Amino acid sequence: MGIHNSDVADAFDEIADLLSIEGENPFRIRAYRRAARIVRSFPRELAEMRGASEFEAIPGIGADLAKKIVELIDTGRLKALDALRRRVPPQTRELLGLPGLGPVRVRALMSELKVENRQDLERAIAAGRLTTVHGFGAGIQSRLEAALARRGAPEGRLQLSVAAQYAKPLREYLASLSGVSRVEIAGSYRRGRDTVGDLDVLVCAARGAKVFESLRRYADLREISASGTTKASGVLRNGLQVDVRVVPRRSFGAALHYFTGSKDHNLHTRRLAQEKGWKLSEYGLFEGERQLAGATEEGVYRALGLTFIPPELREDRGEIEAAARNALPELIERADIKGDLHVHTDASDGTDSLERMVAAAQAQKLSYVAITDHAKHLGIVHGLDAERLARQADAIDALNERLRGFTIFKGVEVDILEDGKLALADAALERLDVVVVAVHDHFNLSASRQTRRILRALERPRASVLAHPSGRLIGEREPYACDFAKIFDAVRERGGCLEVNGQPSRLDLTDSLIKAALERGVRLSLASDAHSGDQLAHLEGAIRQARRGWATRRDALNTRPVSEVRSVLRQ
DNA sequence: GCCGTTTTCGGCCCGACTGTTTTCAGTCG
Numbered sequence: 001m002g003i004h005n006s007d008v009a010d011a012f013d014e015i016a017d018l019l020s021i022e023g024e025n026p027f028r029i030r031a032y033r034r035a036a037r038i039v040r041s042f043p044r045e046l047a048e049m050r051g052a053s054e055f056e057a058i059p060g061i062g063a064d065l066a067k068k069i070v071e072l073i074d075t076g077r078l079k080a081l082d083a084l085r086r087r088v089p090p091q092t093r094e095l096l097g098l099p100g101l102g103p104v105r106v107r108a109l110m111s112e113l114k115v116e117n118r119q120d121l122e123r124a125i126a127a128g129r130l131t132t133v134h135g136f137g138a139g140i141q142s143r144l145e146a147a148l149a150r151r152g153a154p155e156g157r158l159q160l161s162v163a164a165q166y167a168k169p170l171r172e173y174l175a176s177l178s179g180v181s182r183v184e185i186a187g188s189y190r191r192g193r194d195t196v197g198d199l200d201v202l203v204c205a206a207r208g209a210k211v212f213e214s215l216r217r218y219a220d221l222r223e224i225s226a227s228g229t230t231k232a233s234g235v236l237r238n239g240l241q242v243d244v245r246v247v248p249r250r251s252f253g254a255a256l257h258y259f260t261g262s263k264d265h266n267l268h269t270r271r272l273a274q275e276k277g278w279k280l281s282e283y284g285l286f287e288g289e290r291q292l293a294g295a296t297e298e299g300v301y302r303a304l305g306l307t308f309i310p311p312e313l314r315e316d317r318g319e320i321e322a323a324a325r326n327a328l329p330e331l332i333e334r335a336d337i338k339g340d341l342h343v344h345t346d347a348s349d350g351t352d353s354l355e356r357m358v359a360a361a362q363a364q365k366l367s368y369v370a371i372t373d374h375a376k377h378l379g380i381v382h383g384l385d386a387e388r389l390a391r392q393a394d395a396i397d398a399l400n401e402r403l404r405g406f407t408i409f410k411g412v413e414v415d416i417l418e419d420g421k422l423a424l425a426d427a428a429l430e431r432l433d434v435v436v437v438a439v440h441d442h443f444n445l446s447a448s449r450q451t452r453r454i455l456r457a458l459e460r461p462r463a464s465v466l467a468h469p470s471g472r473l474i475g476e477r478e479p480y481a482c483d484f485a486k487i488f489d490a491v492r493e494r495g496g497c498l499e500v501n502g503q504p505s506r507l508d509l510t511d512s513l514i515k516a517a518l519e520r521g522v523r524l525s526l527a528s529d530a531h532s533g534d535q536l537a538h539l540e541g542a543i544r545q546a547r548r549g550w551a552t553r554r555d556a557l558n559t560r561p562v563s564e565v566r567s568v569l570r571q
Numbered sequence: 572g573c574c575g576t577t578t579t580c581g582g583c584c585c586g587a588c589t590g591t592t593t594t595c596a597g598t599c600g
Binding site: 025026027028029030031032034035059060061062063064065099100101102103104105134135136137138139140187198200226227228229230231232233243245258259261263266267269270271273274279280281282283 | 572573574582583584585586587588589590591596597598599600
């Protein structure tokens with residue numbers, strides 16, 4: 001059993017929690033949390049790397065944490081964590097997740113009442129002992145009772161597209177209120193992250209109280225948990241947390257910057273301000289009392305000596321340094337996209353005919369589309385065999401004859417079998433323009449077998465696009481274990497493409513893997529993987545994801561005109 | 572615990588809201 005990055009991150013998070021309950025130095029705790037975040041989204045498997053010296057080169061990982069990573073990979077354990085668990089009962093962590101309970105109050109519960117987990121807490125409340133502890137009043141008790149009654153874990157993160165269904169109506173409602181001049185959904189929603197934990201809503205208005213009064217009447221709202229003069233928090237009926245912040249016009253840009261995040265990006269920009277002797281907060285950039293910037297985000301960045309940083313890049317992954325050098329990438333946009341190299345029809349598991357998919361692509365202002373129905377394989381519904389694939393190719397040739405200014409590429413999406421062979425023989429692929437290869441089963445092979453399997457498939461002469469390359473399904477399945485660096489190099493060397501799949505539940509590649517791939521010079525294919533005409537809109541998801549991976553127009557094949565695409569695919 | 576064209580020691584973002592307070596600590600983002 002190998003150690004994955006998420007195991008390392010989990011260990012660091014647990015250390016941070018337990019240290020906080022112990023009352024350790026908050027900056028030391030922050031270092032562990034930061035390291036956990038970095039490791040969790042790190043594009044390479046740490047276990048595949050060379051060791052301490054390479055770990056130390058990662059910003060945020062120093063000598064001590066590098067040694068701990070080595071120990072965890074080599075032995076599967078961490079002595080420091082084991083010792084910590086003996087000093088602080090590990091179940092106390094679950095108390096930290098309850099509203100109003102932080103490290104100080106958890107420590108008080110442990111020492112005063114011997115409360116170490118949720119059950120202990122329930123019993124203490126039932127016995128009426130909670131309010132005997134200093135700092136615990138009736139208010140906190142009733143909040144805790146409510147939280148304990150709700151049971152289970154708090155609602156997890158929503159897929160971005162699901163969150164959008166709630167964000168858009170809320171935004172419209174708030175924007176319609178009198179006195180409100182502008183509303184933005186900020187946070188990870190605005191950064192285009194693949195999942196959203198809560199909605200951070202920024203409202204430009206002179207007075208917060210009136211806005212919050214109206215918020216209380218919003219039909220989809222379940223409760224308001226906090227409400228002051230500039231800030232209110234509530235929960236929608238579906239459990240989604242909503243934080244609304246009201247700011248005046250002169251602070252709107254600074255507040256939008258602050259509320260968009262990410263946390264690490266904000267900390268970094270605030271440090272920049274500090275170095276110049278200034279102060280950056282949600283109210284603006286200040287030199288003493290004097291406001292230097294704040295009405296617009298552009299103004300805040302400019303005053304800090306930075307070019308405007310698109311929200312998708314704000315993860316403190318080098319964007320601030322790049323902006324200081326005026327070296328940010330010109331991120332890919334919808335208008336750059338000329339075609340889609342991965343769509344399905346009702347010949348396999350799609351719902352629309354070839355003709356309707358073509359019409360939908362034309363309506364999306366695309367100039368080409370590749371029809372890539374599934375090839376026949378175990379578990380694939382209505383997959384095409386060589387004969388049906390040939391008949392579809394005939395139909396596409398005939399339809400291409402009639403089309404003006406639009407091209408249909410003949411393609412297929414073919415399974416990579418467990419041993420790396422393809423589910424169709426090379427001969428059946430020869431006539432096609434685009435061969436999309438993909439893993440659809442056996443996700444749990446060892447990293448070395450999974451890597452060998454995919455590398456072998458990429459050696460097939462006609463394989464051109466590796467679809468949804470990590471295999472992850474958001475909230476359901478993690479990326480499979482595999483040496484992505486080797487796969488990226490193989491794709492580049494054969495002149496193929498890595499797909500960025502825009503299906504809302506996939507968004508695969510992930511942002512950090514896209515960035516890693518581009519650093520290795522790999523070309524992308526941004527694809528909708530549409531199974532119906534209206535799903536061509538999923539291209540938007542692929543574009544957002546590619547932007548988060550620092551992709552420019554030049555990084556994607558399907559920003560090129562049809563002639564160039566054909567020659568690249570045929571080489 | 573990390574990090575360094577001011578530093579290898581001494582810093583580490585900043586503000587809102589709540590509750591139990593009587594001037595503020597704790598929590599949250």
